[in-house]
Amino acid sequence: MDMNHVDLNLLLIFEAMLEHQSVTRAGQAVGLSQPAMSAALAKLRLMLNDPLFVRTGVGMKPTPRAQDLAPSISRVLDIMRTQVLHESNFDAAVATRTFTINTPDIGEMVFLPKLLKRLSTVAPSIRLRATTVPHEQLETALETGKVDLAVGYFPDLTKAEIFQQRLFSHSFVCVVREDHPKVPGNRLSMKQFLDLAHMVVYVSGRSHEIFEYLLHQRGIRRKIALETRHFMSLPMIIEESDLVATVPRAVGVAYSRFANLKLLELPMAVPQYDLKQYWHRRFHRDGASVWFRNLITDLFRE
DNA sequence: CGCTTCCAGATCTGGGCACG
DNA sequence: CGTGCCCAGATCTGGAAGCG
Numbered sequence: 001m002d003m004n005h006v007d008l009n010l011l012l013i014f015e016a017m018l019e020h021q022s023v024t025r026a027g028q029a030v031g032l033s034q035p036a037m038s039a040a041l042a043k044l045r046l047m048l049n050d051p052l053f054v055r056t057g058v059g060m061k062p063t064p065r066a067q068d069l070a071p072s073i074s075r076v077l078d079i080m081r082t083q084v085l086h087e088s089n090f091d092a093a094v095a096t097r098t099f100t101i102n103t104p105d106i107g108e109m110v111f112l113p114k115l116l117k118r119l120s121t122v123a124p125s126i127r128l129r130a131t132t133v134p135h136e137q138l139e140t141a142l143e144t145g146k147v148d149l150a151v152g153y154f155p156d157l158t159k160a161e162i163f164q165q166r167l168f169s170h171s172f173v174c175v176v177r178e179d180h181p182k183v184p185g186n187r188l189s190m191k192q193f194l195d196l197a198h199m200v201v202y203v204s205g206r207s208h209e210i211f212e213y214l215l216h217q218r219g220i221r222r223k224i225a226l227e228t229r230h231f232m233s234l235p236m237i238i239e240e241s242d243l244v245a246t247v248p249r250a251v252g253v254a255y256s257r258f259a260n261l262k263l264l265e266l267p268m269a270v271p272q273y274d275l276k277q278y279w280h281r282r283f284h285r286d287g288a289s290v291w292f293r294n295l296i297t298d299l300f301r302e
Numbered sequence: 303c304g305c306t307t308c309c310a311g312a313t314c315t316g317g318g319c320a321c322g
Numbered sequence: 323c324g325t326g327c328c329c330a331g332a333t334c335t336g337g338a339a340g341c342g
Binding site (some may be wrong): 036039040 | 318
């Protein structure tokens with residue numbers, strides 16, 4: 001079949017004829033005059049090589065071929081309406097898709113609760129999947145759509161195909177247990193920072209490298225009593241010990257809500273770093289993707 | 303020289319009107 | 323309802339000019 005001579009608008013003509021069984025009324029339904037509708041029907045007959053609708057005493061009745069075609073044409077139009085044309089008109093209130101976010105566990109802890117709360121009111125049928133793919137695979141995951149959005153500190157994502165938007169700037173804070181015997185007040189001196197034993201979390205994310213590099217640059221050497229690869233155990237360990245830990249401020253704030261911890265400013269100036277959202281050029285104009293990114297931006301603005 | 307852009311004229315297409 | 327005619331707008335085509 002020569003697709004150059006297929007006019008999808010004619011399928012609407014077919015649908016209207018099937019429903020109204022009158023050229024005049026079908027024409028009114030699709031916004032055409034009777035002659036224009038007649039001409040469109042003639043083209044449809046040519047395209048499908050069948051009279052399709054023939055005059056009878058009780059209106060324009062479908063031929064057997066038209067009756068055979070009716071379910072298929074109805075399906076095609078349904079797909080066009082719901083899947084092809086609907087895409088650019090993303091309706092969050094009824095959408096049922098899943099969004100996959102790549103974020104380190106601290107990102108999950110800090111902003112997923114807020115995101116879920118917002119989704120439950122504006123897009124109740126949308127599902128979230130949080131994942132952490134290795135750094136070297138993240139770009140491909142964004143390109144293929146395996147991951148919709150990366151949220152966090154990903155300095156490796158620098159290619160022109162990857163778009164990024166700053167959400168907010170971040171800094172660090174120290175945490176110790178509330179009744180720490182050697183830190184009675186709410187201040188931490190450099191002497192205390194050096195005297196105390198530290199818990200250090202080496203995660204797959206890179207934000208801690210900024211802080212480690214700063215210490216290295218200034219020749220500051222801490223007493224490290226515990227190294228771990230998870231943030232999960234940090235509040236329990238800090239609460240039960242005399243250790244001090246340096247963590248991203250948002251993490252410290254989140255932990256202090258449920259653990260008996262206090263937050264202390266660092267005894268030195270620490271550079272801020274940007275937390276961003278990253279997506280691939282392919283999805284830059286995608287209705288669902290644009291909506292999701294705007295939702296994240298709004299959440300962080302608050 | 304090859305490619306792109308611009309422009310004017312030709313052609314095609316879709317729709318309305320009048321009528322059989 | 324179907325067809326012929328007309329009109330307006332869209333699209334195509336080919337030549338001229340500009341550019342690297």
